[in-house]
Amino acid sequence: MIWLIPVIPLAGSLVVGLIGRRMPRMLVAVIACGAATCSLMLSAMSFARLLLLPVEGRQLRASLGSWIASGDFSVSFGFLFDPLSAIMALVVCGVGLLIHIYSIGYMTEDRDYPRFFALLNLFLAEMLILVLADNYLLLFVGWEGVGLCSYLLIGFWFERPAAASAGTKAFLVNRIGDGAIVVGLIWMILLFGSLDFRSVLMDAPTVLAYGSVTASILTLLLFIGATGKSAQLPLYVWLPDAMEGPTPVSALIHAATMVTAGVYLIARSAPLFQLAPLSLDIVAWIGGLTALYAASIALVQTDIKRIIAYSTISQLGYMFLGLGVGAYAAGVFHLMTHAFFKALLFLSAGSVIHALAGEQDMRRMGGLRKYLRVTAWSFLVGALANAGIVPFAGFWSKDEILAAAYASGHWPLWAIGCLTALGTGLYMFRLYFLTFEGRSRLDAHTLGHIHEAPWSMRLPLVLLALGSATVGFVGVPPGSGRLQQFLGQVFPVSAHEVAIEPSVEAVLAVTALAMAIGGIVVAYRYYLVDPHRPETLAARYPTLYRTLFHKYWIDELYDAAVVRPTVNAARTLSEVFDARMVDGTVNGVAALVNRIGSLLRRLQTGQVPAYVLSIVVGAVVLLGYLAFSG
Amino acid sequence: MEWLMFVPLAAMALITATLVIVLRNPVYCALSLVGTFFALSGIYLLLQAQFIAVIQVIVYAGAIMVLFLFVVMLLDLGHERPLWLQRDRPRLLIGVGAVVLLLLELVIPVGSWTARVPQGSSTSELMGGVGNTQLVGRLLFTEFLVPFEITSVILLIAIIGAMVLARR
Amino acid sequence: MTATVPLSAYLILSAALFVIGVAGVLIRRNVLVIFMAIELMLNAVNLTFVAFARFLRSMDGQIIVLFVMAVAAAEVAVGLAIIIALYRNKESANVDEINLLKG
Numbered sequence A: 001m002i003w004l005i006p007v008i009p010l011a012g013s014l015v016v017g018l019i020g021r022r023m024p025r026m027l028v029a030v031i032a033c034g035a036a037t038c039s040l041m042l043s044a045m046s047f048a049r050l051l052l053l054p055v056e057g058r059q060l061r062a063s064l065g066s067w068i069a070s071g072d073f074s075v076s077f078g079f080l081f082d083p084l085s086a087i088m089a090l091v092v093c094g095v096g097l098l099i100h101i102y103s104i105g106y107m108t109e110d111r112d113y114p115r116f117f118a119l120l121n122l123f124l125a126e127m128l129i130l131v132l133a134d135n136y137l138l139l140f141v142g143w144e145g146v147g148l149c150s151y152l153l154i155g156f157w158f159e160r161p162a163a164a165s166a167g168t169k170a171f172l173v174n175r176i177g178d179g180a181i182v183v184g185l186i187w188m189i190l191l192f193g194s195l196d197f198r199s200v201l202m203d204a205p206t207v208l209a210y211g212s213v214t215a216s217i218l219t220l221l222l223f224i225g226a227t228g229k230s231a232q233l234p235l236y237v238w239l240p241d242a243m244e245g246p247t248p249v250s251a252l253i254h255a256a257t258m259v260t261a262g263v264y265l266i267a268r269s270a271p272l273f274q275l276a277p278l279s280l281d282i283v284a285w286i287g288g289l290t291a292l293y294a295a296s297i298a299l300v301q302t303d304i305k306r307i308i309a310y311s312t313i314s315q316l317g318y319m320f321l322g323l324g325v326g327a328y329a330a331g332v333f334h335l336m337t338h339a340f341f342k343a344l345l346f347l348s349a350g351s352v353i354h355a356l357a358g359e360q361d362m363r364r365m366g367g368l369r370k371y372l373r374v375t376a377w378s379f380l381v382g383a384l385a386n387a388g389i390v391p392f393a394g395f396w397s398k399d400e401i402l403a404a405a406y407a408s409g410h411w412p413l414w415a416i417g418c419l420t421a422l423g424t425g426l427y428m429f430r431l432y433f434l435t436f437e438g439r440s441r442l443d444a445h446t447l448g449h450i451h452e453a454p455w456s457m458r459l460p461l462v463l464l465a466l467g468s469a470t471v472g473f474v475g476v477p478p479g480s481g482r483l484q485q486f487l488g489q490v491f492p493v494s495a496h497e498v499a500i501e502p503s504v505e506a507v508l509a510v511t512a513l514a515m516a517i518g519g520i521v522v523a524y525r526y527y528l529v530d531p532h533r534p535e536t537l538a539a540r541y542p543t544l545y546r547t548l549f550h551k552y553w554i555d556e557l558y559d560a561a562v563v564r565p566t567v568n569a570a571r572t573l574s575e576v577f578d579a580r581m582v583d584g585t586v587n588g589v590a591a592l593v594n595r596i597g598s599l600l601r602r603l604q605t606g607q608v609p610a611y612v613l614s615i616v617v618g619a620v621v622l623l624g625y626l627a628f629s630g
Numbered sequence B: 001m002e003w004l005m006f007v008p009l010a011a012m013a014l015i016t017a018t019l020v021i022v023l024r025n026p027v028y029c030a031l032s033l034v035g036t037f038f039a040l041s042g043i044y045l046l047l048q049a050q051f052i053a054v055i056q057v058i059v060y061a062g063a064i065m066v067l068f069l070f071v072v073m074l075l076d077l078g079h080e081r082p083l084w085l086q087r088d089r090p091r092l093l094i095g096v097g098a099v100v101l102l103l104l105e106l107v108i109p110v111g112s113w114t115a116r117v118p119q120g121s122s123t124s125e126l127m128g129g130v131g132n133t134q135l136v137g138r139l140l141f142t143e144f145l146v147p148f149e150i151t152s153v154i155l156l157i158a159i160i161g162a163m164v165l166a167r168r
Numbered sequence C: 001m002t003a004t005v006p007l008s009a010y011l012i013l014s015a016a017l018f019v020i021g022v023a024g025v026l027i028r029r030n031v032l033v034i035f036m037a038i039e040l041m042l043n044a045v046n047l048t049f050v051a052f053a054r055f056l057r058s059m060d061g062q063i064i065v066l067f068v069m070a071v072a073a074a075e076v077a078v079g080l081a082i083i084i085a086l087y088r089n090k091e092s093a094n095v096d097e098i099n100l101l102k103g
Helices: A004-022 A025-052 A083-106 A113-132 A136-154 A161-192 A197-207 A213-229 A238-244 A247-256 A259-268 A277-298 A304-324 A328-355 A373-387 A393-407 A411-436 A444-449 A455-475 A482-488 A502-529 A533-540 A542-549 A551-603 A608-628 B002-022 B026-046 B050-075 B089-112 B124-130 B132-141 B145-166 C007-027 C031-055 C060-090
Strands: A060-070 A073-081
Touching: A004 A025, A004 A113, A025 A060, A025 A083, A025 A113, A060 A136, A073 A083, A073 A113, A073 A136, A083 A113, A083 A247, A083 A259, A083 A328, A083 A455, A083 A482, A113 A136, A113 A247, A113 A259, A136 A161, A136 A213, A136 A238, A136 A247, A136 A259, A161 A197, A161 A213, A161 A238, A213 A259, A213 A277, A238 A247, A238 A304, A247 A304, A247 A328, A259 A304, A259 A328, A277 A304, A277 A411, A277 A551, A304 A328, A304 A393, A304 A411, A328 A373, A328 A393, A328 A455, A328 A482, A373 A393, A373 A411, A373 A455, A373 A502, A393 A411, A393 A455, A393 A502, A411 A502, A455 A482, A502 A533, A533 A542, A542 A551, A608 B089, A608 C007, B002 B026, B002 C007, B002 C031, B026 B050, B026 C007, B026 C031, B050 B132, B050 C031, B050 C060, B089 C007, B132 B145, B132 C060, B145 C060, C007 C031, C031 C060
Parallel strands: none
Antiparallel strands: A060 A073
């Protein structure tokens, strides 16, 4: 039954994609959303079945048959539904369904309505294959599938050059990570002779020595893939550009699918990572640095979606930080809460953009609360959750990650996390205040057309706001909540995991909370009370401001260091190698044959005596050879 | 005794064959060829192949050469230019060279050819007892039956082909 | 038995006849005479067969000669028909003037 979970959206995608153009729009939406609903219900039913099983044997398996069978090595179309897959599938289907519903309203005026829904369904299907696969190769199929879908959806409005190139960028940057994964998988076959989760993860402690170089490199290869998909340093650059796609796509990529794939991969491979402490440290540090780095960029951006994009990168950094310090459950917990509040933030932002007829620049917004009440409230909930304010979802998961970082002895990472919390509060509420509060900076024309979104867009907002507010409680009390217990059997007991005093934990939580609230207060004073203060501040530290505003010039650096040399090399190859050598060889061979032919055609006289003569000469030579060769 | 028969017959065959290719009038060429066929027929007798000798005279000298003569006279071709006045000198030289080489290549191995031990059972005594014609006939209708039947089909096709081609 | 003619004598005679035939094909221009030269070559080969049949004491050679004769008869029939058809179209039996094989 669980194999139906990804197959239904796949079928929906096929139906809508192939004959959607001849259907009424309503039917397209019903099929697409229906497929997502079916998957959600099936996931929920499987989840319930899982809960009924005894704790030790909580997993369901299904196989659609053999895929590759070559000697001892075999791969099947097998699906696995264990607690980790269950959480992922529920999040993917749940948030995915809400985004589907939202898209009904958001995309009404687009003429490529069926294509959009076909791709959304395909995206969902690929992501479900990814999280439900029971071996690395099938996981990789989903992995590449979401990569493909992200390309297609980011470049959905391919008439716009920016969208087309953003899609290409996402695809190419992901290729780097995917290449590392392919190498890792091949190596894994050599080491384990299998790609099945069960055998690889069970055999890992016997095949790989703790702390061995092999284990480190293998896990780092997987991690490189994860940085590509989950937009970590240094491969994060595609994610902000992915804003060129329609807003529901941004929500889907950022919240439910795609970026969580990397987190899932590492959480799934936890037994492997457990053998490579070096890799874990690298994961934690990359995560922490990414969190801080992205938050600092988000402080000065002006595009409403772009800020949320950087906040996604920052929150993903938290997740990797959690995974890296061995708190796998905490990482997955944050993934789950993040899925809710990030989808909420994106959909709210989409609602704002929808209302303002495509305007995305915060400097031309302000005071929108009056006009967009539902959107403003849900956005506020999302912002609070993102900033980690108690009792919203983000608080619990982030608090747990930071506690784990501290408890495992990575106190510098804890400090970075706290600093990031300050930045998070600041940029989230800068965004909120500049968009919804204060004086309106809209022009009169736009103000006249402003309207709250239709029900199909408001409903997901409300549901997600409820989720963002409450979903954190599945992880309460910290460290031993329902979720952690549920996930516990999947993850190995971390070597780092040290029991932590409740009092210390409380202090830590309060510290992080204080930092976040501090950020909000600063945002309030700077952007609401005295709007001119940021400008004077920027004027006082122009270098810092420009560096942040230009995102540390990383895009420019990559362009100069990687993109241009590659393009130049390709051009040189095409002009010199291809045009001269390859074409030259081909044309030369043709010219040679042509010339030989024009020489040889003189032999064909049509005169029988000439032919006879050549036959006789041939016979003389042949006979001579036979008679005198021995 | 055999030499007395062989030498004149061989000489006649070679002379008439040479005449075939040097005489300018096609009618004379054809008549020379008939002479060659007769000489070969005599040599076949010498080789104890009486049936072949008879067939040689009947089929070749009789049927085929008559056909040749018919066509020669039907077409009224006239004389060729003398060989030594033909235009294509290089080709002629290459041809003569090739022919001489060919002759050498065919003859020289004969000298060094080591005679194999006779293997067959068709000894002179058998021939004398049973008769050549009977031996040929028996083989033809037992061991070589299928090729024999195929030959009949070839002849049939040749008849039809000749009619189709020569029809006006 | 010293008076017996050896196999090599027959073979040399056969080779000489064959080469005369080849020379005829090469130097003559009259299609009919070329045809006759080809017959000469066939006869030379027949002589080899019969000689070998005699000296290897096998009847197979003679049988083959019969088949060669049958094929030669067929060949002559068709060949002469072709020559007639050609002459009708070209008013010539000179091979130098026939170059229909040129593409």
